[in-house]
Amino acid sequence: MRELLREPWVQRAVRAALAAGLAWQVAVLLPSPLAQYAYYAPLGAVIAVHPTVADSAAAAWRTVVAILLGFALAATVHELTLPIPRALTIALIVALAVGIEQWRVLQEHASWVSFAAVLMLTVGTADPARYALGYAGLTLLGAAIGVLVTTVLFPPLHLTTAVRRIATTRALLARHLQDIAGGLRHGAVPTPGDWVRRGQELKAALDRMRVAESVVERARRANPRARRWGGSAASIREQSRALDRVAVLVDDLTTLVVEFEPHRRGIDRIDGGTGWVLADALASLARVVCTPYRTTGDEQAPDERDAAIDAADEALHRLTALLRTSEVADDEGFFALGAVTIGMYRSLDSLRARPRDPQPA
Numbered sequence: 619m620r621e622l623l624r625e626p627w628v629q630r631a632v633r634a635a636l637a638a639g640l641a642w643q644v645a646v647l648l649p650s651p652l653a654q655y656a657y658y659a660p661l662g663a664v665i666a667v668h669p670t671v672a673d674s675a676a677a678a679w680r681t682v683v684a685i686l687l688g689f690a691l692a693a694t695v696h697e698l699t700l701p702i703p704r705a706l707t708i709a710l711i712v713a714l715a716v717g718i719e720q721w722r723v724l725q726e727h728a729s730w731v732s733f734a735a736v737l738m739l740t741v742g743t744a745d746p747a748r749y750a751l752g753y754a755g756l757t758l759l760g761a762a763i764g765v766l767v768t769t770v771l772f773p774p775l776h777l778t779t780a781v782r783r784i785a786t787t788r789a790l791l792a793r794h795l796q797d798i799a800g801g802l803r804h805g806a807v808p809t810p811g812d813w814v815r816r817g818q819e820l821k822a823a824l825d826r827m828r829v830a831e832s833v834v835e836r837a838r839r840a841n842p843r844a845r846r847w848g849g850s851a852a853s854i855r856e857q858s859r860a861l862d863r864v865a866v867l868v869d870d871l872t873t874l875v876v877e878f879e880p881h882r883r884g885i886d887r888i889d890g891g892t893g894w895v896l897a898d899a900l901a902s903l904a905r906v907v908c909t910p911y912r913t914t915g916d917e918q919a920p921d922e923r924d925a926a927i928d929a930a931d932e933a934l935h936r937l938t939a940l941l942r943t944s945e946v947a948d949d950e951g952f953f954a955l956g957a958v959t960i961g962m963y964r965s966l967d968s969l970r971a972r973p974r975d976p977q978p979a
Contacts, residue, residue, distance in 0.1 A: 626779055630667060637663035637767040641760035648756075655752035662760025667768055670837040674768040678761035680727040685754050687718055688734025693746040696739060711735050780830040780854045787823045787861050791868060792908035794820055795900045798872055802897035813876050817869065824865055831858040857911065863968045864907065871961040874954045892940060896958065899937045902930040903962055906969050930966050934959065 638660035645656035666678040692711050699707045715735045719728035734753075742749030794816065834851050875896070905926045937959050941952070 626669060630669065633767050633771055634664050634667040634764075636771065637667055637760070637764040640767070641763045644763065645756055645759065651748060652752055652756060655756050658753050658756035659760035659763070662757035662762075663764040663767075664760075665757070666761035666764030669833060671765070671769050672836050674765045676725075677727060678758070678765055680724050681730055682754055682758045682761065684719075684724050684727050684730035685734040685757060686750065688715060688731040688736075689738045689742070689746065689750040689754065691715055691718065691731070692735040692738035693743070693750075696743055696746075708736070708739060711739060777834060777850050777854065780827075780834050780858070783823070783827040783830040784854065784857050784861065787820075787827045787865075788908055790820045790823050791861060791865055792904040794868060794872070795904035795907065798875060799897040799900040799904065802875070802893040802900070805893065809876070813872060817872075820865065824862060827858055828862065831855060853911070860968045861907075864965045867961045867965045867968075871958045871965075874958050874961075892955070895933075895937050895940050896955070899930070899933040899959075899962055902926070902933040903965060906930050906966065927966065927970060934962055934966065937962075 641659035641663040642656060645659035646653055648656070662678070662681070665681050666674045668674040668677050691714055695711050695714065696707060699710065712732055712735070715732040719731050721728065724731070737753075738746065738749065742753075797816070831854060834854050838851055906923070909923045909926045911923060937955075941956055941959060
């Protein structure tokens with residue numbers, strides 16, 4: 619049950635249900651005529667329940683502003699166009715509302731302008747002020763309750779989702795490196811087109827990881843749990859960005875290996891040949907990528923990640939030695955191999971940081 623409650627959609631469902639119920643109970647206790655529009659309060663509550671406290675507050679005020687703009691537009695245009703056909707009035711209001719929706723401040727809540735304008739024209743023209751007060755006021759009340767519930771009831775930091783996204787990306791990136799290392803060992807490096815297709819899955823995983831990281835960053839704003847889980851959130855940010863940098867470098871070095879095939883350019887100076895040395899370096903980098911960061915509090919305890927980094931260092935030193943002893947410095951493959959080596963050094967440097975593995979929240 620505890621694991622289920624960590625799921626973002628479950629948390630949002632609980633918050634939205636509670637906020638809607640509370641909003642209704644508060645609204646029906648208000649004096650008339652507000653109580654007649656009580657059903658708008660749960661609507662506002664649901665609108666304001668977002669993945670983060672900051673998003674909830676932003677959704678609340680932007681939605682109410684958009685509704686008020688729509689009401690004001692509809693009431694004004696309706697009074698000015700009484701002599702003309704109703705269809706032309708509606709068309710003019712909608713056209714103007716869409717123009718107002720381009721105001722960037724409203725962001726994704728801009729569509730409420732058109733909705734509120736048409737709603738006012740349909741049911742609120744008899745008493746625009748009363749209708750606007752009831753609708754916008756109770757929506758704001760419900761939104762305030764939604765923000766309060768989001769803040770108080772396990773305000774989410776979305777660490778669980780981010781941890782999963784990072785783990786998925788790490789596994790895919792490591793497999794990417796292991797696949798090309800295996801191809802080098804067997805002399806069957808895939809074609810550029812094949813690697814493009816393989817790269818799509820990794821790109822999608824990277825995009826999801828970046829989105830999850832940005833959600834965690836937004837979730838820290840105005841969140842009472844931010845201080846308690848600050849270390850975990852910082853670890854997610856550092857791990858995500860390190861993997862992002864490594865992915866860019868790996869994409870470059872993969873392109874070089876696949877297109878230039880430096881392992882076939884006659885610079886075999888170490889036992890096993892260039893392909894095997896390059897494959898060992900790539901495989902050792904893959905091991906670092908897929909090895910989680912230290913999770914224990916004992917800094918002196920043996921760390922599997924340290925061992926993986928040391929092994930990657932040794933493999934890269936062997937690759938560097940191969941370059942230094944090569945006599946074909948004018949060969950295109952030589953320069954490609956040099957670029958691959960530099961890329962792997964930079965990738966390993968990005969992975970040397972030691973952020974703690976985050977705990978899900």
